[in-house]
Amino acid sequence: xxxxxxxxxxxxxxxxxxxxxxxxxxxxxxxxxxxxxxxxxxxxxxxxxxxxxxxxxxxxxxxxxxxxxxxxxxxxxxxxxxxxxxxxxxxxxxxxxxxxxxxxxxxxxxxxxxxxxxxxxxxxxxxxxxxxxxxxxxxxxxxxxxxxxxxxxxxxxxxxxxxxxxxxxxxxxxxxxxxxxxxxxxxxxxxxxxxxxxxxxxxxxxxxxxxxxxxxxxxxxxxxxxxxxxxxxxxxxxxxxxxxxxxxxxxxxxxxxxxxxxxxxxxxxxxxxxxxxxxxxxxxxxxxxxxxxxxxxxxxxxxxxxxxxxxxxxxxxxxxxxxxxxxxxxxxxxxxxxxxxxxxxxxxxxxxxxxxxxxxxxxxxxxxxxxxxxxxxxxxxxxxxxxxxxxxxxxxxxxxxxxxxxxxxxxxxxxxxxxxxxxxxxxxxxxxxxxxxxxxxxxxxxxxxxxxxxxxxxxxxxxxx
Numbered sequence: 001x002x003x004x005x006x007x008x009x010x011x012x013x014x015x016x017x018x019x020x021x022x023x024x025x026x027x028x029x030x031x032x033x034x035x036x037x038x039x040x041x042x043x044x045x046x047x048x049x050x051x052x053x054x055x056x057x058x059x060x061x062x063x064x065x066x067x068x069x070x071x072x073x074x075x076x077x078x079x080x081x082x083x084x085x086x087x088x089x090x091x092x093x094x095x096x097x098x099x100x101x102x103x104x105x106x107x108x109x110x111x112x113x114x115x116x117x118x119x120x121x122x123x124x125x126x127x128x129x130x131x132x133x134x135x136x137x138x139x140x141x142x143x144x145x146x147x148x149x150x151x152x153x154x155x156x157x158x159x160x161x162x163x164x165x166x167x168x169x170x171x172x173x174x175x176x177x178x179x180x181x182x183x184x185x186x187x188x189x190x191x192x193x194x195x196x197x198x199x200x201x202x203x204x205x206x207x208x209x210x211x212x213x214x215x216x217x218x219x220x221x222x223x224x225x226x227x228x229x230x231x232x233x234x235x236x237x238x239x240x241x242x243x244x245x246x247x248x249x250x251x252x253x254x255x256x257x258x259x260x261x262x263x264x265x266x267x268x269x270x271x272x273x274x275x276x277x278x279x280x281x282x283x284x285x286x287x288x289x290x291x292x293x294x295x296x297x298x299x300x301x302x303x304x305x306x307x308x309x310x311x312x313x314x315x316x317x318x319x320x321x322x323x324x325x326x327x328x329x330x331x332x333x334x335x336x337x338x339x340x341x342x343x344x345x346x347x348x349x350x351x352x353x354x355x356x357x358x359x360x361x362x363x364x365x366x367x368x369x370x371x372x373x374x375x376x377x378x379x380x381x382x383x384x385x386x387x388x389x390x391x392x393x394x395x396x397x398x399x400x401x402x403x404x405x406x407x408x409x410x411x412x413x414x415x416x417x418x419x420x421x422x423x424x425x426x427x428x429x430x431x432x433x434x435x436x437x438x439x440x441x442x443x444x445x446x447x448x449x450x451x452x453x454x455x456x457x458x459x460x461x462x463x464x465x
Contacts, residue, residue, distance in 0.1 A: 014053020022046035026072075037338035039074040044329050044374045051417050054433055058426070059318040062325030075332045083327035084320075087289040088145075088378070092323055092424060094289065095149030096315050097296030097307075098274070101267040102153035104314075105306040106257050110264065112157040113254040120250060123170065123242040127177040127235060130155065134182030135228060138192040140279040143288045144421040147182045150271070152428050159430060161253065162244060166429045173239035175431040176439050180231045183421055184443055187411040188224030190215040191282075195381035195410035199403050202385045208399055218404060218464055222455040223447070227412075230446040234439055263306030270295050270305065319427035323420050330379030339380075343371060343387045353395040357465050358456055360397060361405040364388060365452050369409040377410040377418050401465050408452050414444030 026042035029035070047065040051058050069080040083089050102108035119129030130151075137147045155174050164171040186192030190200065190212045200210060245253075260268075274295040278288055299305035333339050346367055352360045368388065372380050385406055392402040413419045416426075416436050425431055459465045 010053050011055040014049055015055035018046045018049035018053070018055070021049060033341055034337050036074055036336040037333075037341055039072060040069065040329075040332040040336040040338050041374065043068045043072070043074065044333060047325065047329060048374065048415075048417065051433075052415070052437070057318070058433060059321040062322040065325050066321075066328045069328065069332050075335055079331050079335055080328050081324070082331055083324040086327060087287060088327060088420070089320060089324055091143065091145055091289040091292055092149075092320065092420070094292030094296040095146055095424070096317075096427070097299060097312075098271065098292060099149055099153035100307050100311050100315065101271065101299045101305065102150075103156060104308075104311045105263045105267050106261065107264040107267050107306075108153055108157035109161060110254065110257055110260065111154050112161045113250055113257070115154070115158060116161065116245065116250045117247065117254070120244055120247065123173075123244055126158075126244065127173055127239070128232075130174065130178040131181035131228065131231065134178035134180075135185055137182050138186040138189050140275060142191045142194075142197075142278055142281060144183050144186060144193055145424060146278065146288060146292060148179055148421050148424055151178045151182060152425065156428055156430065161250075162242075164242070164430075167432055169240055170242035171430045172432070172435050173235060173242070175425055175428070176239070176435070177231070177235060179422060179425045179431075180234075180439060180443060181228060183419070184231065184412060184447065185224040185227040187227065187408060187447075188216055188220030188222075193411050195377050196407055198378070198381040199385050199407055199410070202389065203399065203403055206389065206393075206399065210400060210403075215404075218459065219407070219455070222451055222458050223408060223411075226451040226454065227443070227447060230443050230451070233446075234442045238435075238438065238442075266304060267299065267306040270298055316427040316429070319424065322417075322423060322426075326376040326417055326420050326423065327379065330375040330383075333375055334379065334383050338374075339371070339383045340387065343384060346370070347388070347391050351395075352392075353397055357460060358453070361401055361456055361459075361465065362452060364392075364402055364405040365408050365448060368406045369412075369414075369448055372409055372413060372418055373415075375418070376420055377413050378420070381406075381410045398465065401459065405452075408455070409448060412444045412447030412451075414440050414448075416440060 022042045022045050025045060026039055029038065043065055047061055050056065050061040066080050069075050070077040115129060119125045134147065134151055137151065141147045152175065155178055159171045159174055164174065190196055203210060274291055277286060277291045281288065299307045300309055352363055355363055368384060371384050385403065388406060389399055389402060392399055416423050416433060422436060422440065425436060426433060
């Protein structure tokens with residue numbers, strides 16, 4: 001048992017600060033914020049403080065927040081727990097099932113050895129190979145969550161093959177390399193991030209269409225390539241070199257696996273089918289969740305997949321409480337009117353049309369990043385985008401440039417709970433919450449405060465604004 005003296009000061013402070021701040025906001029009407037919105041905000045603050053300081057498991061904090069929302073009647077039970085019936089959460093579940101196909105057959109280990117033979121000359125070539133793989137996946141798999149779940153299963157086997165234990169710096173570097181590279185640089189690829197697709201749908205309701213190529217021209221050179229540079233710089237600063245196996249030893253390990261078995265082949269075919277269906281969803285319009293669930297179920301069918309039902313015991317299902325809370329809190333903040341209230345309070349005090357070409361769009365990014373603070377970016381993209389676009393339309397500000405300025409903040413979050421795909425990295429146990437937080441703070445700050453100004457200068461140079 002951990003004695004009180006051994007508990008980090010961060011956790012002790014958070015354990016006290018979380019309830020204290022939440023109770024103060026809950027019971028003290030310091031503003032004209034509607035009562036239900038204030039209550040939802042109070043519970044959100046409690047969860048945020050506890051997620052940042054971790055006095056208890058982040059999954060338990062999520063469950064407490066959902067129960068508090070329903071028990072306090074801030075929102076009905078059906079709204080607080082609605083994420084557990086959502087496609088987004090079931091996509092996580094399906095992805096976890098698909099991961100079993102990689103880790104519970106020899107397929108994952110075989111792929112890991114092949115990757116080591118290709119990239120394994122040094123630890124840094126491995127990280128670069130993982131970054132390249134994660135980035136290339138953004139072009140074919142239209143969900144960051146699915147990409148991370150697929151790549152994490154291979155990374156897990158890679159760490160086992162190299163002897164990197166969960167939580168060690170070497171294993172942390174492996175997971176951060178592919179996780180960050182398949183997430184942040186997706187900003188410049190229209191189909192790579194769900195918030196980007198949400199923003200496109202909102203623009204189309206306003207009779208404005210952005211095509212894939214136009215999106216790439218305006219966002220890819222700076223926000224995608226620059227994002228890769230930011231990730232690499234962070235890894236260089238935060239991750240130390242590690243030993244890797246000799247190529248000859250890797251070849252012997254691969255040969256010891258023998259030829260690919262029937263189970264591995266079936267799993268490989270099913271995963272390839274899933275990737276093909278995700279890459280062509282614009283043709284068949286099957287939701288990514290249904291594709292993932294279909295593949296996940298098929299993996300457990302006798303004679304079709306390569307998994308046994310008993311394998312489910314190794315899945316880290318508690319992470320679903322964390323992910324569910326991210327969406328549940330977002331639903332509560334939206335349904336109680338908090339998001340509309342805070343947006344009106346911020347936008348009502350500024351006149352962006354007077355800020356000039358740089359100040360206008362950079363301020364939109366900053367405002368959106370601020371509004372992202374209490375909820376995940378997918379919910380925020382759905383809720384905030386119409387409000388800010390309506391504001392921009394009233395003041396004659398270009399809607400396309402406004403929307404793309406918001407996309408930057410949606411796809412460059414800076415705290416883990418804002419990004420369900422990156423949160424899922426934690427479920428594998430190879431990277432700790434504080435390490436993920438440090439990486440996101442750095443890359444998110446670079447994205448907003450360095451890459452965004454450069455992107456605006458690029459737009460100005462080529463006549464986009």
